[in-house]
Amino acid sequence: EGLSWEGADWPEGLVPEVDACDVEGNDFDACDASLARRISLALGPAERGVDELGVAFDEGQIVQFYATEGIFEDEVRAAPSTSTRWVARRASKNRVVTFWFVARDDRGGVGWVRRQVRVF
Secondary structure (H helix, E strand, C coil): CEEEECCEECCCCCCCEECCCCCCCCCHHHCCHHHCEEEEEECCCCCEEECCCCCEEECCEEEEEEECCCEECCCEEECCCCEEEEECCHHHCCEEEEEEEEEEECCCCEEEEEEEEEEC
């Protein structure tokens, strides 16, 4: 239902600009915390009900975070906590990084959005 970058709405076409960490590896904590950016997805309500056997269920929802470059603090988050942080690595400098955010539910439903960030 929504996507935010640093707490603000992140509409399609908006390409934030960020500085890169001076790290080549995959250790998120090796980068200065001031370079990390928070990304959050807002999901619709999970389905609740009773299945065909009469067993009550609460549908699970997860979000998967993908990027062409950089380091996520968490690559997968389960609802209702659907946010993570991301930082650009040295290899990201002077590039446009593409993100894909994929939301899945227990019934096989899936939705995704794509965004980009310019790294300096």
